[in-house]
Amino acid sequence: AVLFAVGNTLVCDGLDEAKVLSWSGERFRVVTVDGILLTKAGTMTGGTTGGMEARSKQWDDKKIEGLKRKKEQYESELEELGSIREMQLRESETSGKISGLEKKIQYAEIEKRSIEDKLANLRQEKRTIKEEIGRIKPDLQKLKDKIDRRTTDINKLERRINEITDRLYRDFSESVGVANIREYEENQLKAAQNVAEERLNLSNQLAKLKYQLEYEQKRDVESRIKKLESSLSTLENDLKQVKKKEGDVKSATETATGDITRWKEEMRGWKSNSDECEKEIQEWEKQASAATTSLSKLNRQINSKEAQIEQLISRKQEIMEKCELECIVLPTVEDPMETDSSSPGPVFDFSQLNRSYLQERRPSEREKLEVEFKQKMDALISEIEKTAPNLKALDQYEALLEKERTVTEEFEAARKEEKQAADAYNSVKQKRYGLFMEAFNHISSSIDRIYKQLTRSNTHPLGGTAYLNLENEDDPFLHGIKYTAMPPTKRFRDMEQLSGGEKTVAALALLFSIHSYKPSPFFILDEVDAALDNLNVAKVAGFIRSKSCEGTRGNQDADEGNGFQSIVISLKDSFYDKAEALVGVYRDSDRR
Template identity: 25%
Template sequence: MYHKEYILDLKEIQLIGFKSFADKTAIRFDQGVTCIVGPNGCGKSNIADAVRWVLGEKSAKNLRGSNMQDVIFGGTVDRKPQSYCEVSLVFDNTNHIFPEIEEDEVSMTRRLDRKGDSKYLINGQVSRQKDLVALFHTIGLGKEGYSIIGQGQVEQIMNAPPERRRVIFEEALGLLNYKNRKEEIERKIEDANENLYIYRQRIDEVERRLGPLSKQAEAAREYNEYNESLKINEANTYIYRYENAENEKSKFKKDITSISDKIISLNTQIERINRRMEENREKINQADITLTDLNDRRVELSVGNERKDGELKLVRERIKTYRSQIVAAAEMLLASKTRIGEIDDETALTTRKNSEATKRVSEIETQTEVLRAAVMALDKKIEVFEKLSDENRLSQLSSADEIAEMKKNLGTLAARMEATKDRIEELSAALKKAEDRKERLEDELGSVRKDMKNLRSLSSSGMREFEEKQEEAREMQLAVNDLNQDLFNSNGQLASLRENLEMYISLKNRFEGYKESVRRLLSVAKTNSDVGRHLKGALADIVSTDQRYEKAIETAFGGAMQNVVTPSADDARYLIEYLKRTNGGIVTFLPVSSMRPRPDSREIQRALDERGAMGLATQLVKYDDYYYNVISNLLGNTLICDNIANATTIAKKYGNLFKIVTLDGDTVSTSGAMTGGSTRRDSGSLLSNERKIQECQENIARKQKYIEKLKVMIAQHERERQEAEDAVEALREKYQGATSEIAGLTQRETALTQQLAEAEADIVTYREALNELKRKLQELKSEEENSALSEEQIASRRMDAEKQMENQRSQCDSFKEERTEKSELLRQLEIEYAALNADIKKQHETIERITAEKEELVKQILEMEKEKEEAQIKLDGLEAEEAEKELTEEEKAAVQEIMDQIAALSKEKEEINATQVALDEEKTQLQETLTKSSDKRYKCELEISKIDTNLENIRLRMEEAYNLDYEGCLAFRKEAFNVEEAATLITALKRKITMLGAVNPNAVEEYEYEKTHCDEMTTQREDLQKAIDDLQAALDEIRGEMLRIFNEGFEQINENFKVTFKELFGGGKAELQIDYEEVEDPLNAGVEIVACPPGKKLTKISLLSGGERALTAIAILFAILKARPMPFCILDEIEAALDDANVDRFASYLKRFAEETQFIVITHRKPTMNQADTLFGVTMQEKGVSKIVSVKLAEVESKLGAGTVE
């Protein structure tokens, strides 16, 4: 038991701007009971709210507001709103209940301004809310316990779930500090476990890196060793090459002089052969002209004949087709007519079945209605007889009780009747009160539901708008993401295009793809104006074509693509002399003034109409008119065709009179030779390079324009996204406000619904009790009137009731058996009804399907008959046309005569061509020899260049790799150095370095760093694990202590509750129970309340009346106070539901406990006021502003006794 000297007194409450207390208000409390009274709406409960607020309440709803700023005085018509509010609780600390505070008076203050800034102060010093609340918890005070019990909170305590009810007892027993400490340790353990998991993840990650790093460090060490050896050997190789370069070059220069003389002799022989071949070409050209004329006549005749022959074949093919169509149409007509007959039969059968099923459905519907009516009639009869049987059974039982009761209590009937009448009057009054309460609750519940409906309507529309805006913002974000990704990809593509452009320009500037002699000449021409003015450029540079024709045109040009175009023959001779002087190799020149054009023949013009012909080569290339002679000479009489099949067909038809090249590069020459096959795909095409440069430039321009457009779109979308997000945020705040209001109203609705259900249950209970009492009263009167009846008469009446019950039971069983039979028949009919309806539906679908099929077939028959007639008409016309298409004998003879002339002339041409072939072979051999000599000379030149290049490469290698020049390399010179052995060693070292792969030069340092880091984290992980173990031990200790304190204190409260319940109810029994069944943790076990008022059976608290429930909660309050007196306790109209007798009992009990606890009671009830030591009145002299008036009743009584007060 606690003693008064250890209890803390609340001396004063100071309010500034809190709710309706606009002015600074101080309320000083004495020991004992202080009552606060006043009319409704004057602000009495605001005093309880103020105390709860200082105790740490965070929920504005529990303070009867929508947000925390609502506790600040909001102003009136005559007053401005306050900018802040402040409440202070002043305690007497003379006994130093707060040992850490030395002062004898402790002031706990909470302050809030309209910006939402909140402060907590202890004796004027700013403190944390956590510290202030912890001080309250040490003396058993808290915002959720029994220290403050507000309006409606009694019901919430009784209705709360068991685990929520446990918190009240924990707070009363001073366990909240333990609980906070326990939760803090649990949070620390959870945080530590998360950190431990992070450490483990990091250690695993570092350990995974250590393995590869170890290998990389070993590789780095080997690399350094190999690289040092490589540097020494490469340095000595450079010294050797540098000192022996001139000797090696002089040998190759002698070979170049000898080869150059041989090349001059070969060029003379080739020129002689070229003159003879030119004479033969003149003869071939003359023969070609004659052959062209003959071929024109042959083609003219052949084309006519072939056309007639083709038309004849076409006519015969069409005749065959129409005959097949007529036969097929006849067969389809027969099949369609047969199917129509089948459909008609199927339709008739289905219609008949449908009619029968429909008739049966109608019969079943009639039978079903009759059976249902019969079953309902039987149900009513069974119900009547069962009710009569129950009444007779009750009557029988009543008779037996009457006999026993008459024998035992006949003399007490008058007393029982009087007691029953008194109880009827009490219950009638209670029923009237419960009905009034129900009506009031229904009105309030209707108002709450109306407000909820309005708010939900607003919330629903707001939620839809919120979701739409949220979706819009999300779509905008996705669009921005897509555009950013597109921008990223486009920038990557632009960079790739620029790289390609640089590569193609570099290829063009370096003349890649040309043979060495041409490349060297073109390079010189760029820098040497004397050479450059004598040439126009390579042939590939002055022509272009569409991409699809590039391969064909390059093939048509052949080796001429490497030729160099000059203005005149003199320019060509100058360049040849220059090449000779500079040993520049051999280049073929095309002088514009000397080249003779080769016009396209008439045959090739006609061949353009043939299948597969794409165009003349001269027309498919683009070039300046200045070069017409060159292009016409090289591409004249050349046809471009799509593929080799069409090319061979055209060549055969026109007797190989012109050259044909396909898009794939296959060639059919005038000699009949065919060249083709697979070629290596090569990006170094001479014609394609310029096109690729232009395409890259165009693509870069387009891509840059597109990127700028993307940037504008991203900026626009970003603005729209931000606007959408701002709208979403505004709607979210609006929706959350409405949701908060709905949540408050929902909670109020739940409470009201519960209270209404309780009121309705009370009304039902009272009505049932009244009916029962009235019935008992009537029975007592009957018993009194008929007390003269003998026991034999009662027994006879009982026998009659038994016989009547037997007859009724027999009839009832008969009705039940008949009902079962009819119900089974009804069920069978319903099953048949459902099956028939399904069949009818299926038959309807079948009729619709086959009717549609029949209509389609009729339509097809009409169309086929029409097609058949049209085909027969066309067939008759074609058979007549067939006879007109046959060739005459004269037409065949004319063609043969021309063919004989062509054969003779072609033979003569072939003989000349054979001579040309022989000369060409001789020329080829000479050119091959010339090429080999040129190549040999070039190789010698290349070797000289290679010596210089290799020496330069070695120099650059030494400079770039080791930052060494020749003088620097001398420091590594070996006296006994073998260059061949060094080359082998260098190759082996490079191979070893290559086998090492990519070497991380920092691997050794990284490995050491990671290893140290891993060891440090392992130590930290072990320290963290030890800390977790220590925290777990502390948690186990706190849990054990909490369980011990709770169990001991709860047992004492439970014993006190049994006593206070009996004293407040004047009897009965009650107890508190801990429910351990459905929880694993005993600290979470809920508290059940079991109460049995006098004269009632043990039942659930939910079945108690409102007054009984309130009195039970008050009994728990006094049980807690008896076990652990609180410094003070604020009660806000908790006795409102009690009748006057119970209020008297409550007030007396309150006065008794006031010796240990300071009570502040907000009340309207006079018995409670009568027990007050001090009385405060709350008034609103000024509308909306509360004022305090105080009276000490003891002083008033003493003055009244002395006669000094009127």
């Protein structure tokens, strides 16, 4: 019975011995004193002692729950990972993205090198510009000093002109009650401008009230009509008063204009009198110059005669000395008053001289004198023929001087007019350049911020980049403006290579940046979302909503400017569902 119950079973003290006997070599059925049974098939059952219970208590319930939760977590992660096919597809997509990013890095490095080259060129240009500035600074300082001197001269001349004008219109200014004629002209001009502005404002208000009155009459609102009529009557009374004031001002202006014209006529009369006096002075100067020329001619003749007399006196002295040497007695006149001679010394009577001396000397002397006179006459005639003097040269010279003075005055007047025109042109050109650069700087500084707001998203929180460049910064009106827009995750490219939606977003950014410089009362946007997808439609709609009057009423930024109203025509519900009010247009007027 025992053999049948236990069979061929070996009994051991411990589990380790039972494992060696049962599982190594030939298999036996083994049982331990603890009641653990190991069969030939390799199963292990039983065991009632405290050893199994102690080992079973090594795993508590908390650890088991934690392991179960980890098991569930690992199973869920395994489900999220999906199958091996999906993981391979993800791996291929990731590798494609990595290759695309590597290409972008290569493009960025190429752009970096080109930018570094440009930067080196710009630094070189900067150094050359600094050198040029250093060379130009002394000339600039000289020009500034010259301009300052010219400015002081101009101010002196202006003060002189103002003094002359004040002196001319002193009586008129005292009669009107102003300090000078300029103050009177400024006051009259301001008064006329104020009257014109008041008249224009009142006429505009009158027209508005008339239109409003017609509109209210159609609506049959009697109370409002009465109010408008009363306000209209008050405005008409005000308009009459303004017209009366305008008439008074016109009459005062006409009287002042009459006085000014009278003063101008008197000034023209004085000017004509001064011109006549100048003409008379010029005639007297001509007569004086002619008398001076005739007097100089007579003086020259007198000098020539005196020279001849001195020659004759010297000749007489030689004859007297020669006669003394030759012991020739010259007969004298007893009474010199009878000969009418004014020369000092004795007066000789050559008629009483011996005939032999007269015959010997007279012919030779006469011949000599004739020869000398002929030579002098020939020399003078040849000199006169060579010179050919113009007796009217002085008159012609004075006429040329007068003509030169007239031409010089005309030239100075033309030069002043040309300078005034050039200064006016340069001032207008500088003003145009200043206004354009003010607008351009504001728009170029705000377009990037607006473009980032229109292209920002959760995946791309920074948004895109947009900027404006002048092709010619010195004279921007000769060339154009380069507009560059780079959407998120895209590198630099021309505007023609952008898609329709990207071009639309860039155009809207430019439009809103221009509006930020000179805001308009409202926008009318006609299907600007036609080329946009739903994401960009939502961005544009959100931007317009944020800039609307209601959205910015409580939060206005000085940099972003005030909000605006917009009337949008759209066929997409994701756009017009953010509007404050909707107006539907139907084909059938009876449809509601």
